[in-house]
Amino acid sequence: SAVISQKPSRDICQRGTSLTIQCQVDSQVTMMFWYRQQPGQSLTLIATANQGSEATYESGFVIDKFPISRPNLTFSTLTVSNMSPEDSSIYLCSVEGWGWGGYTFGSGTRLTVV
Amino acid sequence: AQTVTQSQPEMSVQEAETVTLSCTYDTSESNYYLFWYKQPPSRQMILVIRQEAYKQQNATENRFSVNFQKAAKSFSLKISDSQLGDTAMYFCAFRQTGANSKLTFGKGITLSVRP
Numbered sequence: 631s632a633v634i635s636q637k638p639s640r641d642i643c644q645r646g647t648s649l650t651i652q653c654q655v656d657s658q659v660t661m662m663f664w665y666r667q668q669p670g671q672s673l674t675l676i677a678t679a680n681q682g683s684e685a686t687y688e689s690g691f692v693i694d695k696f697p698i699s700r701p702n703l704t705f706s707t708l709t710v711s712n713m714s715p716e717d718s719s720i721y722l723c724s725v726e727g728w729g730w731g732g733y734t735f736g737s738g739t740r741l742t743v744v
Numbered sequence: 745a746q747t748v749t750q751s752q753p754e755m756s757v758q759e760a761e762t763v764t765l766s767c768t769y770d771t772s773e774s775n776y777y778l779f780w781y782k783q784p785p786s787r788q789m790i791l792v793i794r795q796e797a798y799k800q801q802n803a804t805e806n807r808f809s810v811n812f813q814k815a816a817k818s819f820s821l822k823i824s825d826s827q828l829g830d831t832a833m834y835f836c837a838f839r840q841t842g843a844n845s846k847l848t849f850g851k852g853i854t855l856s857v858r859p
């Protein structure tokens with residue numbers, strides 16, 4: 631299955647600033663998925679990123695707050711904009727694994743906003 | 745819309761014993777996938793086991809097995825011979841068939857294995 635390199639692994643940011651999270655996959659994939667996991671909670675899908683088109687956002691998430699880049703079939707970025715303490719979460723990217731129906735995840739970015 | 749329910753927030757088990765984690769789901773689809781993912785403190789999401797709905801045989805992976813009851817929409821995970829390294833959050837997840845379908849997760853359960 632695919633291997634995903636996600637950066638940074640953690641960051642502490644000032645409120646009002648932005649952070650860009652990167653995910654690099656070792657193989658070409660059609661879709662990449664971005665999740666948020668608030669402290670002690672489950673994973674919530676933020677958006678689905680398809681190469682060459684705008685990302686599709688889930689209810690409650692907007693492009694101005696979470697702009698996504700998908701310049702090619704192996705790379706994507708998620709930016710958390712104008713951060714507030716409520717954005718403190720783990721952010722994970724994910725891709726579909728070929729042939730077995732499941733999904734592989736990056737190692738996550740732990741974001742703390744102060 | 746699909747929903748996944750994990751009603752037990754926490755469980756504890758003695759090392760070497762067996763524990764069962766519960767999961768129910770709701771869907772109108774006839775074919776789909778179900779998963780159990782493990783998330784240790786390192787926060788890496790690790791696939792534990794998967795089940796395809798059209799397969800009647802319960803999936804097994806070493807010490808991990810599932811009890812898949814399609815009619816009851818139940819998908820429980822049994823961990824045998826529990827080990828300290830099994831301590832983690834466990835998430836039940838659902839996805840429809842078809843490329844690039846999203847995963848829907850349950851709330852998760854925190855499993856602690858006691859030495």
